Amino acid sequence: MSSPQADVLIVGAGPVGLTAAVVLEQLGHDVVVVDKQAEGANTSRAAVLHPHTLEILEPYGVTAELVARGVHTPTFAIRDRDRLLMAVPFTGLPTRYPYTLMISQADTERFLLERLTRLGGKVDRPVTVTAISQDADGVRAELAEGEPIRARYLLGADGMHSIVREQAGIGFTGGSYAESFVLADVRLSGGVPREEVILYFSPAGLAVVAPLPDDRFRIVATVDQAPAEPDAAFVQALLDERGPLARPARVEEVVWGSRFRVHHRIADTFRRGRVLLTGDAAHVHSPAGGQGMNLGIEDAITAASTLSRVLGGADDGLLDEHAARRRETAQGVVAMASRLTDLATAPAWARPVRNTVLGLAGRTSPARNRLALRLSGLDRR
Incomplete structure (x- = not known):
């Protein structure tokens, strides 16, 4: 395999991939971001940003714009028709953002992409990854549209039907x-x-x-x-x-x-060699509780931060520790969403x-x- 063209190749430019790209660009790394969809082709499924997500996005220059655009919703309520079963107030939480922020995925992606552009990054679209191979020095992604891309690491943020996860040979255990x-x-x-x-x-x-x-x-x-x-x-x-x-x-x-x-599924591992999984490529679950995009953005920030340390010379065993922690976190979130769905x-x-x-x-x-x-x-x- 020839010398890498980039430090990190990110496959998928939804909120998770864009977040990872913003973090890596801000930390000074060479990043290539590709997405198989043309601009404007993404549907807007996710609409919830929770307080912790807004906190961890603060260093990357998008939280203020998100907060200004979204609806601040201070209460999560569980109801049986008119009967209030439980009201869960966020107003007393120890955070600068004591509410659920309701905002369309399209807006979230727009603010992240604008930030990435200001940092000098971009997204190549439409670019379809067809195959992935790796050796001790890097990863090679074959493309349907042109020459292969070589990178030191690859981050899969390409959703539930992830070609990255499939090509890395990682199982996706669970059900529907x-x-x-x-x-x-x-x-x-x-x-x-x-x-x-x-x-x-x-x-x-x-x-x-x-x-x-x-x-x-x-x-x-x-x-x-x-x-x-x-x-x-x-x-x-x-x-x-x-x-x-x-x-x-x-x-x-x-x-x-x-x-x-x-589906309720979790990848068998979040890392294989020089490939890491994030977001829906790594875990999917019921929308009850509005956790999906938030968990994916957490994945992206922690994966990108850990990759930055490894690219800077730290032991790549840090990536194993990251993958294990994120998988454990995902298991807890998937279980909570399943319990809420079963109750509902x-x-x-x-x-x-x-x-x-x-x-x-x-x-x-x-x-x-x-x-x-x-x-x-x-x-x-």
Whole structure:
């Protein structure tokens, strides 16, 4: 293998890949970022940034712009229709950002890309990696569109169907939820508050309703078979079945909608030789709790920071330590999201017990505080 052209090749330019690129560029490394999608082709699934994520992004010059753009939501609420089972306030958390920040993935990517550009970096699109090989000195990525790229290390941030993970021969252990998920950004009127991210419990499945900028709401729900493009009538039926009763929510417009399947999987290892995995390439789980993008951004910052130390001469065993820690963290987050999903979709016979237990727990500050720390990511400081 000939001499590397870059210190790090990053495959994937979503929030995770862009974050890693910003960190590495700011630390003075030669970075190549490629993405198989043309600009503007990305859909906007993730919409939640938690306090810990905003904290760890601070050194990299994007937090202020994110905070100015997003909706500051101080409470995570679990409801069974109109009945409040548990309100988890973020207002008392020990952070400068005592709220959930609701912001579209498109905005998050835009601010990260602008920061990367200011640092002198860029994203090459559309570039498709077809094969990866490595030896003791570096990694070689074959491309569908041109000459191979050689780098000292490769960071896979290319999502659940990661070619990097596949080419590295890393298993992706776990399973899939039977239901599909519908996602819609809508304009609403009626009884949904803008100061809460709400997880609605229902025998028919979970529904998450959260405010977004520009007077929109994000709705995510489990259904047996989601339509490719959910219309207002479909989303209205979901809210009628699962949302508030006393002051029903009315769908005025569906701005954008999609569907997806959700898996709960974790890569068998987050490192193989000179290849590291981050974000959905390393772990996927239910959207309950809004953890996915936050965990991926954490992956990116810790992976990039560790790579910088190794590139600077530190022992590359640090990468093994990083991979083991991130995998352990991912296991905890995936388990929490699965528990919330199981609670949300409990059968009708189990609902009274579930509601009673959650209602009692919701009256105690320790239970609310523990959940706030878990959801906010501040327990991972």
